[in-house]
Amino acid sequence: xxxxxxxxxxxxxxxxxxxxxxxxxxxxxxxxxxxxxxxxxxxxxxxxxxxxxxxxxxxxxxxxxxxxxxxxxxxxxxxxxxxxxxxxxxxxxxxxxxxxxxxxxxxxxxxxxxxxxxxxxxxxxxxxxxxxxxxxxxxxxxxxxxxxxxxxxxxxxxxxxxxxxxxxxxxxxxxxxxxxxxxxxxxxxxxxxxxxxxxxxxxxxxxxxxxxxxxxxxxxxxxxxxxxxxxxxxxxxxxxxxxxxxxxxxxxxxxxxxxxxxxxxxxxxxxxxxxxxxxxxxxxxxxxxxxxxxxxxxxxxxxxxxxxxxxxxxxxxxxxxxxxxxxxxxxxxxxxxxxxxxxxxxxxxxxxxxxxxxxxxxxxxxxxxxxxxxxxxxxxxxxxxxxxxxxxxxxxxxxxxxxxxxxxxxxxxxxxxxxxxxxxxxxxxxxxxxxxxxxxxxxxxxxxxxxxxxxxxxxxxxxxxxxxxxxxxxxxxxxxxxxxxxxxxxxxxxxxxxxxxxxxxxxxxxxxxxxxxxxxxxxxxxxxxxxxxxxxxxxxxxxxxxxxxxxxxxxxxxxxxxxxxxxxxxxxxxxxxxxxxxxxxxxxxxxxxxxxxxxxxxxxxxxxxxxxxxxxxxxxxxxxxxxxxxxxxxxxxxxxxxxxxxxxxxxxxxxxxxxxxxxxxxxxxxxxxxxxxxxxxxxxxxxxxxxxxxxxxxxxxxxxxxxxxxxxxxxxxxxxxxxxxxxxxxxxxxxxxxxxxxxxxxxxxxxxxxxxxxxxxxxxxxxxxxxxxxxxxxxxxxxxxxxxxxxxxxxxxxxxxxxxxxxxxxxxxxxxxxxxxxxxxxxxxxxxxxxxxxxxxxxxxxxxxxxxxxxxxxxxxxxxxxxxxxxxxxxxxxxxxxxxxxxxxxxxxxxx
Numbered sequence: 001x002x003x004x005x006x007x008x009x010x011x012x013x014x015x016x017x018x019x020x021x022x023x024x025x026x027x028x029x030x031x032x033x034x035x036x037x038x039x040x041x042x043x044x045x046x047x048x049x050x051x052x053x054x055x056x057x058x059x060x061x062x063x064x065x066x067x068x069x070x071x072x073x074x075x076x077x078x079x080x081x082x083x084x085x086x087x088x089x090x091x092x093x094x095x096x097x098x099x100x101x102x103x104x105x106x107x108x109x110x111x112x113x114x115x116x117x118x119x120x121x122x123x124x125x126x127x128x129x130x131x132x133x134x135x136x137x138x139x140x141x142x143x144x145x146x147x148x149x150x151x152x153x154x155x156x157x158x159x160x161x162x163x164x165x166x167x168x169x170x171x172x173x174x175x176x177x178x179x180x181x182x183x184x185x186x187x188x189x190x191x192x193x194x195x196x197x198x199x200x201x202x203x204x205x206x207x208x209x210x211x212x213x214x215x216x217x218x219x220x221x222x223x224x225x226x227x228x229x230x231x232x233x234x235x236x237x238x239x240x241x242x243x244x245x246x247x248x249x250x251x252x253x254x255x256x257x258x259x260x261x262x263x264x265x266x267x268x269x270x271x272x273x274x275x276x277x278x279x280x281x282x283x284x285x286x287x288x289x290x291x292x293x294x295x296x297x298x299x300x301x302x303x304x305x306x307x308x309x310x311x312x313x314x315x316x317x318x319x320x321x322x323x324x325x326x327x328x329x330x331x332x333x334x335x336x337x338x339x340x341x342x343x344x345x346x347x348x349x350x351x352x353x354x355x356x357x358x359x360x361x362x363x364x365x366x367x368x369x370x371x372x373x374x375x376x377x378x379x380x381x382x383x384x385x386x387x388x389x390x391x392x393x394x395x396x397x398x399x400x401x402x403x404x405x406x407x408x409x410x411x412x413x414x415x416x417x418x419x420x421x422x423x424x425x426x427x428x429x430x431x432x433x434x435x436x437x438x439x440x441x442x443x444x445x446x447x448x449x450x451x452x453x454x455x456x457x458x459x460x461x462x463x464x465x466x467x468x469x470x471x472x473x474x475x476x477x478x479x480x481x482x483x484x485x486x487x488x489x490x491x492x493x494x495x496x497x498x499x500x501x502x503x504x505x506x507x508x509x510x511x512x513x514x515x516x517x518x519x520x521x522x523x524x525x526x527x528x529x530x531x532x533x534x535x536x537x538x539x540x541x542x543x544x545x546x547x548x549x550x551x552x553x554x555x556x557x558x559x560x561x562x563x564x565x566x567x568x569x570x571x572x573x574x575x576x577x578x579x580x581x582x583x584x585x586x587x588x589x590x591x592x593x594x595x596x597x598x599x600x601x602x603x604x605x606x607x608x609x610x611x612x613x614x615x616x617x618x619x620x621x622x623x624x625x626x627x628x629x630x631x632x633x634x635x636x637x638x639x640x641x642x643x644x645x646x647x648x649x650x651x652x653x654x655x656x657x658x659x660x661x662x663x664x665x666x667x668x669x670x671x672x673x674x675x676x677x678x679x680x681x682x683x684x685x686x687x688x689x690x691x692x693x694x695x696x697x698x699x700x701x702x703x704x705x706x707x708x709x710x711x712x713x714x715x716x717x718x719x720x721x722x723x724x725x726x727x728x729x730x731x732x733x734x735x736x737x738x739x740x741x742x743x744x745x746x747x748x749x750x751x752x753x754x755x756x757x758x759x760x761x762x763x764x765x766x767x768x769x770x771x772x773x774x775x776x777x778x779x780x781x782x783x784x785x786x787x788x789x790x791x792x793x794x795x796x797x798x799x800x801x802x803x804x805x806x807x808x809x810x811x812x813x814x815x816x817x818x819x820x821x822x823x824x825x826x827x828x829x830x831x832x833x834x835x836x837x838x839x840x841x842x843x844x845x846x847x848x849x850x851x852x853x854x855x856x857x858x859x860x861x862x863x864x865x866x867x868x869x870x871x872x873x874x875x876x877x878x879x880x881x882x883x884x885x886x887x888x889x890x891x892x893x894x895x896x
Contacts, residue, residue, distance in 0.1 A: 076216045079223070083215055086207060089131040090115045091122050093143040097194035098167060102135055105199035109207070119149050126153055131162065132211050133203070138166040138181075139192060147184035154185035161214040163187045163206055233329040239322050241265055253331060255301035286314050286325060306331055400749055403428060494522055501526060504576055504868050505800055508569045520552040520564040520571070521545070524661060527575050536654050538715040546710035550703050554666050560817070561810040562667035567660070573792035574660040578653055580864045583788070584646050647775045651720075652785055655727035659789055662700035663732045667692060669814050672736075673830040674822065690736045697732040701725065727785070734786035735793045737852075744856045747787045751780060752862050784863075791860045797845070797853050797876050798869040804876045809891050812841050841891055842883040849877050 073082050088111050092099040099115065106113035114129065116122055126134065134153065138146035146166055153159050166186045170193070181189055187210055190202055227234055233250035237243050243261045251257055285292040293311040300306055309330045317323030406425055410418045490498075497511040501523065511519040525545060528534065534544055555564035578584055648656075668675075672691045675683045686694045705711055713721050734743060758770050774780060796807035815834035822829045833839055853873065861870050883893060 074212065074215055074219075076219050079219060081219060085110065085112055086133065086211060087112045087114070087129055087131040088133045088135065088203070089122070089126060089129070090135050091117075091119070091144070091146075091149065092137040093117055093140060098137070098192050098199075101194040101196055101199040102203075104196050105203050108196070108200050109203045111203065111207075119144055122149060123152055123156070126162075127156065127158065130158060132214070133163045133165065133206055135165045135167060135190070136186075138189075139169045147180065147186075150185040159185075161218045163210045163214060165190050165202075165206070167192055233331075235261075235327040235329070237325045237327070239324065241325070244324070250329065253300075253306070253329065260301075282312065286312050287322070289314050289316065289322060399428060400745065403749060490522060498523060498526055501572060502530075502576070502579070506572055507803065508565060508572060509803065509806060511568070512565045517557050518552060518564065519568040520555070520661065521548040523568045523571060524548040524552075527571055527657065531575070531578070531653060531657060533654055533657060536650060537712050539712045543710060543712055543714075546707075547704060547712045548661070550707075550710050551662055551665055551700070554699070554703060555664070556667065556669060559667060559669035560813040561807070562664050562669055562814065567662075567664055570663060570789075570792045570795075571657065571660040573795045574656050574789060577788050577792060577864060578648075578656060580866075582647060582864050583784070584648055584653065647772075647784060648781060651724055652727060652781055655724055655731060656785055656788060658724075659728045659731035660792060662728075663696055663735050663789065663793065664692075665696050665703075666699050667696070670818050670821075671830065672738075674818055674827070677822075677827050677830065678825070690733060690738070693733050693736040697729045700728075700732075730782065731785055731789045734789055740790070740852060740856075743783075743786050743790060744859060747783050747863075748859050750783055751775070751787075752859055755863070787856075787860055787863075791857060794853065794856075795869070797849050798857060798866075798873045799876075800872060801876055801879060804872070804879075805891050808841060808845050812839065812844065838889075840884065840889040842880040842888060845880040846877070846884060849873070849880070 073080050086109075088102070088106050090099060090102050090113065092115065094117070103113055103115065111133075114125060114131070116125055122134075125131075136146045136149060137144055150164055150166070153162070153164065164186050166181050166189045168181075168189050168191055170191050178186075178189055193199070227245075227247045230247060231249055233253040234245075234247045235243060235250050236245040243264050246256070246261050282292050282294075291311065291313050293309075295307060295309050298306060298308060311328045313326045313328070314322045315324040315326060403425060406421050406428075410421050413421065491514075494511070494514045497507075497514040500506050508519060508523075511523060515522055525541075525548065528544060534541055537544075552564045552567075555562075555567060557563050672683075672688075675691050676688045680691075682695050683691050685691075703710070704713060708714055713724070716724070754774060755771060758774070775784070796804055796811075798804075799807065812834065815831055816836040816839070819829055819831065819834050820836070821827075833844065857866070857870065857873060860866065883890070886893065888894075
């Protein structure tokens, strides 16, 4: 019989001797080379006197071919670090096959290996080397009390991140419990198997499992050190708002000790009782995974009030769910002007009336206007709700934070620096830096699909199925169609359908039915006449009529949603917004009107005829600036006209009406994502970027300019035409949904918030001039026009309920049809929830209102003042919410 394998230490070398047992062992590897790996320089070993081979042996990390192995970097969240080579301590009372198997496995895996036979040497060796893995022989309790040894190692704080393995005997008896091993401090057990590959696989599983986890936990020490030393107060809570951590800065700020807060619910910590609505707003934001930042008052432990600038960040954990909330808190000094404005908006809150189980999702708080005046309480409270949401909007882009920091820096800066920073702000507000960052909403697949389908260009996967639009054969105006010579020739039924077109409750579907799905030409003639478009463009009414005919003919009547009825609806909403006081303040009522369109075109003082003013664009400006909107009595004076300022110029107004008319011309009833995935000619032409919007704008001008009979621009001067053309194109492109949040965010930061800051001062005359100056800049006029057409384009949820339901049915059918075609042609399905067999229309409407409509119309309402629209929006949201709570997927509840 040969002797068992042993390890001897001789002049810094580990020398292996093999015997017959080693050769015969199951799975035993070939004997190692005579000269083992050298110990690292300065490495010391200890041996027990009188025991052969007792002591420590080490090997450097090498792979199976003897080459050194480099450890890979470990990624821990955003943190990356390079771990040291793993060190393994083997504790075996005798040199057997199992010990040898782990030794060779360590060499193969590239780990440093130390072997000891004496239990007394183990703790000293571990405290010296801090091994990552300790493997203890638990097969012979009489020779080595493995559990007692493990407890002694665990008694040292240094073993907190060490993995300890117990080697147990293989037995045919019933499996015993591992609880004694766990109680002793073992991480796991290993059933004896001396095979090299079995030992090697065990080490690899440890390296990429328990050891890697322990390395990450060890790295947490540096993170907690940073938290402990941070000057900002930091608090971490669970998803149930149980306080789990508070750093020393938090203790100092709030006057609490860690022991007083850990384990308590946030509700147990004293807060300002008047902040209930604000807290509801915060919770509604962070519970869907969005950051919230704002200012509120709270109380310290001693009862003192303190104003805080707080940022609350949800932390996504296992299962993609929110597991923690991190709050970063700074105490405000009260000198920052921006903080004061935000606090004023957010602090004075009230509770909206509730209907049934559904709580109104739009939290209400006082608008900044009421800080100067408490009149008109009902209207102001609604507008204050919009302004409060604007200041706490969660679509804040990084550039917005930069602007806030600059505003804060201006408070304590000398005049030259303040003026320089004003210039910086001006530059920042006129560049495209307002694109927000999106995160997936796992709990709302409808919102995810809407974002994916409307705000992206799809998967860019081309297939053999090419989707070609019918634009090569543009629609001509059929000669058989009877069109009115003028509005005087409109059939009575159609005239009645258009009687109340100046009101928001105007029913476009009645006009659609009366005109046999050709409402655009009739409504267009009346709208353009009311706004004096022919006079501005210096074109005849027959030319305008021909233009409206060719544009409407190129809308697809087969589309459930994107047809000329939608275009007419957007035109109506655009005209309605243009008549609002903030957009275009009209002069005093007039009595003296004459010309082809009585009631709408006034005769200014000193003019014999209104037509004398339309010889050029400049005279068109003058004429359009002095015309009247609507009816009434009174007298016109230059003083009364001059006393009111207009936000938009006449050219902006004309551009808005034309853009609304053409904004979806030749729409195929499919989204941009579909066209890109299908490899359509248009997607290739426009490089998968704003495909449809670019096509609508380009085709509109092609149709207009190719025939003098319908060329409404033919009498304009070149420079004037270019100005108008650019404005129309910009507005049509603004309807593209990929830049939805960019446009809204920039409007809020460049219009709403500066306007609120000016209005809060209460000095009406001086501020009125400052407001007019701010709104009249070219950049801000562009922002207003973009926001105007965007709101007009998606105003369906703000229409009366029956109209809202009809529009929801039409857009759903169009999306259903797209999904059917995607499946039929084996294209990527960009909006899977819009499957006609499974889709919940109420859920889709709720998600669309939540994700796209609410914030945008809150911002628009704060600027324009739209009480009727916002009431419809609330009512419609509650209607869809009610259907959803009843688990209905249809447009209407079942008949009683």
